[in-house]
Amino acid sequence: MKLQLQWLAALAAGTLFGLGLSVAQMIDPAKVINFLDVFGTWDPSLAFVMAGALAVNVVATPLILKRRQPILAELFRVPAKTELDKPLILGSLIFGAGWGLAGYCPGPMITSVSFIDGAIFTVLLSYVLSTLFTRLAMRRYDAYKAIKHQKDEACVG
């Protein structure tokens, strides 16, 4: 029963998110690219999307995280990492370049599937495949690092 309720919660949250992206017109790559074009035809709207979302979450998130646990699950699973490392910065720079190039970030890419359009499947498939290969590569690298770490430890011993 709890699992089904979790599914319902995820579906409701996803639908609200997709509706929000659509109402905000973030699903329009022209709007995204114009937002990033400060020195040309600038459309500041996206800053207001962020402001609207942050207005809700800056208040709601700390209140929710004060609870001992979520309503339908055992634990809050929030990233614990605080280190500002190279993958974070390099990855975000690469992401931003792709975002500016085509005008799509992951949310709008997925919501735009509802428009059933060839271009969106092109960009989505590219995103899915590159995510798959990057995750596989990172998984292998982590496994390699773990083995290397064990060996280094052994040498110290």
Add this chain to the structure above:
Amino acid sequence: MTIVNFTPWSALLGGALIGLSAALLLLLKGRIAGISGIAGGVILPEKGDVSWRLFFIGGLILGGFVYQWLGLGVGVAHIEPQVGTLALIAGGVLVGIGTTLGSGCTSGHGICGLSRRSPRSLVATFSFMLAGFAMVYFIRHLFGG
């Protein structure tokens, strides 16, 4: 600089809906509404942690349909890709690599992370915004697009 197509009210309302969605997912399921993270755990499945992600992703698409059914999609007919096929592929590939390596996208870092006051998300948001501005500047003003 010329300001074009500025739609502050629909942007604020849409943003608030996104914020509500993130709050709902955190309150009920205890998870962060970061789209690249949620999708990533389906694309290369995280064992025992897939089914809710599929429902969330289904909802993302359903939300787009709801928007059109409600007759709000006045502008939808005008939505067109802004670049050719090659740039669409390159854009998708860069977004996939970048969000995976950088552990998040516009939603996970830009909205959820910032509202948790995460320094990592602040740095990430600054980085992808900077790269986005630079890419558009390069294409539209230097490359002569």
